[in-house]
Amino acid sequence: MKRTVLPFCLIVVVLLMSCGHKKRTSQEPLKPLEVGVMATMDGLPFLVAADKGIYDSLGLKVNFTIFLNETDRDASFETHKLDGIVTDYTSAAVLQSKGIPLRSVMQNDCCLCLVTRVGGKMNSINQLKDINFCTSKNSFSEYAAEFVLHKAGIPLNMVNEPEINQIPLRLLMLQGGQIDATFLPDPYASIAMNIGSHSLITTGDLNINQSTTIFSRQTLKKKSESVKALIKGYNLAIDYLLSHPKSDWGNVLTNQLKVPENVIGLIALPSYRHAQAPDLGEVNKAIVWLKTKKMVKDEYTGTELVDSSYIENDNNPIQVREKIKKILKRHARRKYQ
Known part of the structure; x- marks a missing residue:
């Protein structure tokens, strides 16, 4: 019997030491x-x-x-x-x-809003023909733009898609009438609507994210x-x-x-x-x-x-x-x- 007690005690000690080691490891500082x-x-x-x-x-x-x-x-x-x-x-x-x-x-x-230029008369996605529809290359905004054009049945060759990656610049060009429509995220979409733009549809409406x-x-x-x-x-x-x-x-x-x-x-x-x-x-x-x-x-x-x-x-x-x-x-x- 005595021969079996010592190994068992050793096992307990090893397990306790192992648990203690894990605890210290979990308390190591997180890397920035x-x-x-x-x-x-x-x-x-x-x-x-x-x-x-x-x-x-x-x-x-x-x-x-x-x-x-x-x-x-x-x-x-x-x-x-x-x-x-x-x-x-x-x-x-x-x-x-x-x-x-x-x-x-x-x-x-995230939700993008399709907003129109200040003073524009568009009120439907079916009116997106023959316009400057600004996007950002290979991004959610370009993906959403082509998604909504497909939904409206408008071929891509009936729309000019200038690429502008800077979101604030897209907002300024929308305000100045240099582009007709673009997808903007908030807070920029809310800023655009505050100065007279209109929102036609959102990516939430389109069920894409x-x-x-x-x-x-x-x-x-x-x-x-x-x-x-x-x-x-x-x-x-x-x-x-x-x-x-x-x-x-x-x-x-x-x-x-x-x-x-x-x-x-x-x-x-x-x-x-x-x-x-x-x-x-x-x-x-x-x-x-x-x-x-x-x-x-x-x-x-x-x-x-x-x-x-x-x-x-x-x-x-x-x-x-x-x-x-x-x-x-x-x-x-x-x-x-």
Whole structure:
């Protein structure tokens, strides 16, 4: 009997040491992230999570770079200046088809509005013939433009599609009558309508959503826990946005997205949900469209584009509310110390 006791004790000690080691490992500091977002509403929850101290409470340091056009955003990602970006499936597929190792880890909530030039008389998508319909190359806006033209039965050769990547420039040209229509995200769509543009239809009406967050494979390999914390903070920010008036978070719109104060009250939030797994149906539609545009090779399938493993089940709503209260109290104390 004595011979069996010693090995058993040793096993217990080893197991305890192993458990202790795992605990220390789980408490290692999270590695910082560099994330690029457009000055649009699909990235707002990330920015609110940073502003309200949610990421601080999770022990995550995130530096957000805000872009006004997709070209600069994608170039920063390609040159490894950013770990991840908020983009769309079309842009993500083009980047991956060029040999850039990346994964789409979540779907964001975004809505584009088809707005017309100030003073224009269009009131239906059936009137989109023989106009300057401005888009951004290989992006959600171009995808949505061709989607709505197909819905209206208008051939592409009956529309001039100038490509302008800078969202503020598209807004200015719309205001000046240099273009007739374009898809704009909020807050720019609300700004356009505030100065006299009209909205004909939205991507929500068309039931399409191409917005997603992607990360490089290297980041997912070396900073996976940080990416999980980023998404957790995103979900907490969604709960915050849906439970607090604009007066509590409007400063993010004015200070970071540069929204005029007189427009803030006009902006409607997208139908925000907790982070969703990438929509494979939307991914496939984007790839088929890109192939018709000859922007990706026929052999590109996109089977390695999506990684849904970072999406967790929603937390208990009561627990979430209590957690947000604690985070905001800690943030307020730090702010006034």
